[in-house]
Amino acid sequence: MPEGEGESVSEVKILGQIKEKLIRRKQEWARDGRLLSGDQQEEDRTSRLPAGQRLVTDWPVLDLGLQPDVPLDAWSLSVGGLVKNPLTWSWEDLTAQPLFEDVSDIHCVTTWSRYDNYWEGVSTAHLLECVEPLPEARHVIMHSYDGYTTNVTLEAFSAPDALIAYRWEGEPITRQHGGPARLVIPQYYFWKSPKWIRGIEFSASDKPGFWEVRGYHNVGDPWKEQRYG
Numbered sequence: 001m002p003e004g005e006g007e008s009v010s011e012v013k014i015l016g017q018i019k020e021k022l023i024r025r026k027q028e029w030a031r032d033g034r035l036l037s038g039d040q041q042e043e044d045r046t047s048r049l050p051a052g053q054r055l056v057t058d059w060p061v062l063d064l065g066l067q068p069d070v071p072l073d074a075w076s077l078s079v080g081g082l083v084k085n086p087l088t089w090s091w092e093d094l095t096a097q098p099l100f101e102d103v104s105d106i107h108c109v110t111t112w113s114r115y116d117n118y119w120e121g122v123s124t125a126h127l128l129e130c131v132e133p134l135p136e137a138r139h140v141i142m143h144s145y146d147g148y149t150t151n152v153t154l155e156a157f158s159a160p161d162a163l164i165a166y167r168w169e170g171e172p173i174t175r176q177h178g179g180p181a182r183l184v185i186p187q188y189y190f191w192k193s194p195k196w197i198r199g200i201e202f203s204a205s206d207k208p209g210f211w212e213v214r215g216y217h218n219v220g221d222p223w224k225e226q227r228y229g
């Protein structure tokens, strides 16, 4: 048998089409301040639902229209930039890390919120222990298989409820929702939680991501209704 025959080589496929019109419309909404409730000047935590949000029980799918299909044997996560120990995890490596579980609420900038999502994966705290960011590192830029990027401060990335999630409600995260693995940073609007994560970069300077350069707020705290910036 010729060499290589019968071996299947997995590759990443990108399904779908980028939704240019939808992206433009959201960018216009950001410019015009659409969806701002105007209810909230100061942070108000008396309600579990942030200002301008409505509760849903389903789980909407939102993305740029490009959904990467990443076979587990082709998946990897590279973590680098200003760290002492850059690393690349295969799927086996990721799932061999200590398991972290957390239940948190989702708040999407398009005004839906979903309570009590049970996530399992690897805590960002554990990742930070592995890579050891250098003292100059202040910002974290996350890169996804669909070309999406988003940025948070190192402090926000280190939040005790933030994780690289690969299970939701006890099941593998579906491709539509960002599987094999996505970030979950519960304290911010959900655009700060990149699906199909492939790279995490530690940086001294901030690098606004896909939506941040299109008018979304650089921080994105739902409790301060930081939809647009």
Ligand SMILES: Nc1nc2c(c(=O)[nH]1)N[C@H]1C(S)=C(S)[C@@H](COP(=O)(O)O)O[C@H]1N2
Binding pocket: 059, 060, 061, 062, 063, 064, 065, 108, 109, 144, 145, 146, 148, 176, 177, 178, 190, 191, 192, 193, 194, 195, 196
């Ligand atoms: N890679 C990637 N991550 C992404 C997005 C995207 O387009 N690509 N969209 C963001 C936005 S705007 C939202 S609201 C959530 C939606 O996640 P969901 O489809 O699982 O609800 O993913 C965020 N993460």
Ligand SMILES: [Mo]
Binding pocket: 062, 108, 109, 110, 190, 191
């Ligand atoms: Mo969103």
